[in-house]
Amino acid sequence: MTVALKKPPRSARKPKGDGHMRRGEILAAAEKIFIAEGYAGATIRKIADAVGVSSTALYMHFRDKDQILLEIGKEAIEKLLSINVALSQEPIDAVEKVRRMLDAYMRFAFENPNTYQLVFCGSNEAISIEKQQAVSDLGDRCFDEFSGPIREIAAAGRLKTGTAESAAQVLWAACHGIVSLVITKPSRSWAPAEELMQVTLDGVMHGLIADR
Amino acid sequence: MTVALKKPPRSARKPKGDGHMRRGEILAAAEKIFIAEGYAGATIRKIADAVGVSSTALYMHFRDKDQILLEIGKEAIEKLLSINVALSQEPIDAVEKVRRMLDAYMRFAFENPNTYQLVFCGSNEAISIEKQQAVSDLGDRCFDEFSGPIREIAAAGRLKTGTAESAAQVLWAACHGIVSLVITKPSRSWAPAEELMQVTLDGVMHGLIADR
DNA sequence: GGGCCTGGGTGATTCCCGTTTAGTGTCAGG
DNA sequence: CCTGACACTAAACGGGAATCACCCAGGCCC
Numbered sequence: 001m002t003v004a005l006k007k008p009p010r011s012a013r014k015p016k017g018d019g020h021m022r023r024g025e026i027l028a029a030a031e032k033i034f035i036a037e038g039y040a041g042a043t044i045r046k047i048a049d050a051v052g053v054s055s056t057a058l059y060m061h062f063r064d065k066d067q068i069l070l071e072i073g074k075e076a077i078e079k080l081l082s083i084n085v086a087l088s089q090e091p092i093d094a095v096e097k098v099r100r101m102l103d104a105y106m107r108f109a110f111e112n113p114n115t116y117q118l119v120f121c122g123s124n125e126a127i128s129i130e131k132q133q134a135v136s137d138l139g140d141r142c143f144d145e146f147s148g149p150i151r152e153i154a155a156a157g158r159l160k161t162g163t164a165e166s167a168a169q170v171l172w173a174a175c176h177g178i179v180s181l182v183i184t185k186p187s188r189s190w191a192p193a194e195e196l197m198q199v200t201l202d203g204v205m206h207g208l209i210a211d212r
Numbered sequence: 213m214t215v216a217l218k219k220p221p222r223s224a225r226k227p228k229g230d231g232h233m234r235r236g237e238i239l240a241a242a243e244k245i246f247i248a249e250g251y252a253g254a255t256i257r258k259i260a261d262a263v264g265v266s267s268t269a270l271y272m273h274f275r276d277k278d279q280i281l282l283e284i285g286k287e288a289i290e291k292l293l294s295i296n297v298a299l300s301q302e303p304i305d306a307v308e309k310v311r312r313m314l315d316a317y318m319r320f321a322f323e324n325p326n327t328y329q330l331v332f333c334g335s336n337e338a339i340s341i342e343k344q345q346a347v348s349d350l351g352d353r354c355f356d357e358f359s360g361p362i363r364e365i366a367a368a369g370r371l372k373t374g375t376a377e378s379a380a381q382v383l384w385a386a387c388h389g390i391v392s393l394v395i396t397k398p399s400r401s402w403a404p405a406e407e408l409m410q411v412t413l414d415g416v417m418h419g420l421i422a423d424r
Numbered sequence: 425g426g427g428c429c430t431g432g433g434t435g436a437t438t439c440c441c442g443t444t445t446a447g448t449g450t451c452a453g454g
Numbered sequence: 455c456c457t458g459a460c461a462c463t464a465a466a467c468g469g470g471a472a473t474c475a476c477c478c479a480g481g482c483c484c
Contacts (some may be wrong), residue, residue, distance in 0.1 A: 022461080044442060054463050056444085065442065121333060122396030136399065160418070162411035166403035170390060170411045177389020178382060184334025187348065191378035199374035199382045199420070206372070207419020208411070234432080256471065266434055268473085273432095277471065429482085437474070448463075454456090 023061045025051050031072045038114050039069065066131050073119040077138045080108055084145040094149035095158075095209055099201060101146050102175045106197050109179035121180055146172065158210045167208050174204040235273045237263050243284045250326050251281065278343050285331040289350045292320055296357035306361035307370075307421055311413060313358050314387045318409050321391035333392055358384065370422045379420050386416040 029050035034042040044065055048055040062068045083104045087097055109116040119135060147168040154164035162170065178200050182190050190196065241262035246254040256277055260267040274280045295316045299309055321328040331347060359380040366376035374382065390412050394402050402408065 043440085045440090053461090055442085056464080057462055059443075060461065117334070121392070122329070132399075140400075161414045162407065163403065166407050166411045167415075169393075169403055170386075170408060170415055173389035173393050173408075173412065174382075174386040174416065175389070176393055177385035177387070180333070180392060181381075181385050181388055187344075188352075191375070191381055195374065195378050196382060196385075199378045200385070202373045203379075203382055203416055203419035204386065205419070207415035207417070252470095255469090257469090265432095267471090268435080269433055271472070427482105427484090430480090432478095434477075435475100438472085439470105440472105441470070442468095444467075445465085446463100447465100448461105450460085450462100452457100452459090 022051075022053075022057075026058060026061055026068065027071060030068050034069060034072060034118075035112070035114050039118055042069065069118060070131060070135050073115060073135050074138060076108075076112055076115045077119060077135060077142060080105065081138060081142045081145065083108075084142055088145050088148055094152040094156075095205070097149040098146070098153070098171065098209075099205060101149075102171065102201060103197065105172075106175050106179050106200070109176075109183065110193055113183045116179065117183060120176060121184065143168070143172065153209055158212070160208055160210050162208070171204055171208060174200055234263075234265075234269075238270060238273055238280065239283060242280050246281060246284060246330075247324075247326050251330060254281065276343075281330060282343060282347050285327060285347050286350060288320075288324060288327045289331060289347060289354060292317065293350060293354045293357065295320075296354055300357050300360055306364040306368075307417070309361040310358070310365070310383065310421075311417060313361075314383060314413060315409065317384075318387050318391050318412070321388075321395065322405055325395045328391065329395060332388060333396065355380070355384065365421055370424070372420055372422050374420070383416055383420060386412055 026047065030042060030047045033046055033050060044055045044058055047068070048058055051057075058068065062071070084101050087100050087104070090097070092100075109120075119139070147164065150168040150171070151164045153159060154167065159167055161167070178196050181188075182193065182196065191199075238259065242254060242259045245258055245262060256267045256270055259280070260270055263269075270277075270280065274283070296313050299312050299316070302309070304312075321332075331351070359376065362380040362383070363376045365371060366379065371379055373379070390408050393400075394405065394408065403411075
């Protein structure tokens with residue numbers, strides 16, 4: 001009474017997947033779904049179906065759902081970090097560095113809205129602080145890279161208000177504010193994104209940093 | 213808890229019955245739980261238990277969970293709106309109005325973090341745009357109240373950059389940025405909230421609005 | 425009074441979700 | 455030829471939101 005092939009709809013199931021290969025497949029599928037449908041839309045079952053394995057199989061490679069999606073976030077932040085590292089090594093004025101970093105940050109957010117939300121908007125409320133550690137650490141390094149030039153500017157006495165610490169946080173927050181609002185409230189009528197970025201950048205830079 | 217809230221059949225004839233009472237009870241219980249445990253923590257079952265009623269009963273008074281919580285958000289925004297209305301009628305400089313509105317906004321956020329997140333952080337991404345309409349409309353009126361003074365400032369030619377529309381959005385966003393980051397990422401080491409508010413306000417006001 | 429509608433309320437049920445358990449088949453190596 | 459690790463699976467669990475098919479008390483109108 002062997003039950004032969006009772007599940008035809010499992011299309012082209014991959015019989016073998018050795019080790020880290022499968023892990024990559026899962027991440028790729030998860031990313032695609034997550035980008036298209038957001039955190040809640042990217043369910044374990046959907047991801048598993050896309051890969052062509054059972055939902056249980058995902059737990060071979062990841063501790064839980066959050067870890068899968070945070071891994072995606074991690075990779076995204078790594079891109080951001082590399083941009084910041086590259087910029088911080090260019091031979092340009094610290095103020096210009098700051099401006100370009102913030103500009104890159106906002107563009108990144110607009111280009112990867114779901115990923116941005118996952119990492120920076122506490123979007124899902126349920127991911128414990130512990131689980132976020134890896135991503136959080138990367139975020140810190142990102143922020144460190146950014147606050148380097150700010151400290152330079154502060155040391156040069158060109159900060160109009162606040163300390164290097166608070167100024168860096170406020171600059172970052174202003175950019176986060178505009179992108180997060182536009183991303184999470186797309187139904188509101190916003191000025192064009194380019195204009196919003198420009199005004200944010202101009203306003204906040206001139207407001208916090210003295211012209212030479 | 214004994215069933216003490218039984219209604220004696222007084223009130224000969226009420227067109228809508230005592231539906232208001234239950235509705236109010238539900239909202240009160242929901243708000244308490246929601247403030248303490250956030251969106252995910254405030255489950256239908258918990259709210260129903262707190263009221264002393266079956267979970268199904270909540271659907272007599274509200275279409276779904278989101279509507280309950282958005283109702284809470286609505287009440288919160290109404291407070292914010294009344295602050296803005298009051299400020300906009302005071303006989304003070306438009307710039308001062310803007311400053312005080314933003315200050316009140318940030319303080320409101322810090323004092324009601326869960327409510328703020330619910331309404332302004334798209335925190336759960338699952339609430340459809342339609343459902344948010346009521347809250348969204350209130351938010352719009354709030355924003356209108358805020359952009360009145362901004363338009364005055366723009367008309368007086370005191371806007372350093374952007375239009376009245378984009379400047380208002382950017383000012384709002386800067387304040388949203390700092391409070392939303394501090395609220396949703398409490399594990400990061402932040403400068404004191406007072407300092408962050410001060411620096412944000414100073415920076416963004418000086419950056420966008422010309423001194424007289 | 426007797427029928428009848430109405431509206432708040434209920435327990436059981438449905439459908440997903442993330443996650444766990446108990447296994448199955450395969451294969452490398454001693 | 456056994457053994458154990460490995461990649462994987464079906465089935466189930468517990469808990470969410472939401473719906474279903476009912477109850478039952480009261481007001482209304484002959």
